Amino acid sequence: MKSLPEILAEFEQALELERELGTRTVECDRALLAPLRRAEAVAVQANQGAEASARVVPDVPPEPANEPANLGLPTVDELTACSKCPLASLGRQHVVPGQGNAASPDIMFIGEAPGADEDRQGLAFVGAAGQFLTKMILAMGYTREQVFIANICKCRPPNNRTPSPQEMTACLPYLRRQIAAIRPKCIVLLGRTAMSGLFPSQRIRRGTWYTYEGYPVIATFHPSYIIRFDPVMDATSLRTAKLEVWNTLKMVLARLGRRPPGR
Numbered sequence: 001m002k003s004l005p006e007i008l009a010e011f012e013q014a015l016e017l018e019r020e021l022g023t024r025t026v027e028c029d030r031a032l033l034a035p036l037r038r039a040e041a042v043a044v045q046a047n048q049g050a051e052a053s054a055r056v057v058p059d060v061p062p063e064p065a066n067e068p069a070n071l072g073l074p075t076v077d078e079l080t081a082c083s084k085c086p087l088a089s090l091g092r093q094h095v096v097p098g099q100g101n102a103a104s105p106d107i108m109f110i111g112e113a114p115g116a117d118e119d120r121q122g123l124a125f126v127g128a129a130g131q132f133l134t135k136m137i138l139a140m141g142y143t144r145e146q147v148f149i150a151n152i153c154k155c156r157p158p159n160n161r162t163p164s165p166q167e168m169t170a171c172l173p174y175l176r177r178q179i180a181a182i183r184p185k186c187i188v189l190l191g192r193t194a195m196s197g198l199f200p201s202q203r204i205r206r207g208t209w210y211t212y213e214g215y216p217v218i219a220t221f222h223p224s225y226i227i228r229f230d231p232v233m234d235a236t237s238l239r240t241a242k243l244e245v246w247n248t249l250k251m252v253l254a255r256l257g258r259r260p261p262g263r
């Protein structure tokens with residue numbers, strides 16, 4: 001069972017997360033504030049422990065290279081001409097290479113595959129999930145333009161189905177080229193498909209550092225997991241999931257030597 005300081009520290013983090021995500025007012029009993037302040041010291045200590053353990057990086061061997069990764073960023077024309085998997089002929093409107101800062105940004109976010117909005121605009125994460133990703137990025141103190149946002153697959157799977165392992169394998173060389181050309185300081189994988197797409201032969205866990213071809217990688221929930229379940233998920237599970245996302249984003253900031261803005 002959790003101790004009172006742990007519960008208060010979590011509560012404080014939940015409030016912090018809501019503030020970062022745009023909530024401006026909450027009703028709060030004044031009597032809560034004193035223990036919250038005491039809990040802050042506990043939270044800082046717990047955080048320092050988490051950051052120390054985050055430095056223990058399980059190093060996953062790189063996936064076998066099936067194409068040189070040093071060919072530069074794949075172009076829209078090149079991706080449009082690609083026919084390495086069935087997605088090219090299954091009704092996509094646009095390829096979605098990804099966008100943002102391609103000159104060694106602090107963070108490269110990698111999702112699953114374009115959805116309907118992304119397919120229409122040729123841009124990654126511009127629909128509802130993208131709005132939550134934007135909140136995450138702003139909460140970390142960045143703009144979308146300062147990070148790079150990409151996907152495992154560059155074409156929309158019909159009816160937003162999960163890309164098959166073959167489709168992800170076919171698209172992986174493009175992502176490897178993006179990573180090699182962009183040289184992000186950290187990679188954040190969004191959701192289970194991104195995790196298995198980048199590490200097809202290794203089960204990785206959320207909230208733990210790995211390396212991929214020399215780049216630090218960490219995974220968290222996909223934004224659509226949070227927004228899809230928002231209306232129906234019970235409040236505790238939703239808060240736990242959001243907190244986990246926020247704690248992972250704070251691990252990323254700590255690794256980059258940064259703090260969330262306003263702290």
Ligand code: URA
Binds near residue numbers: 112114115126127
């Ligand atoms: N979901 C993803 O994984 N990627 C997008 O670009 C949009 C939604």
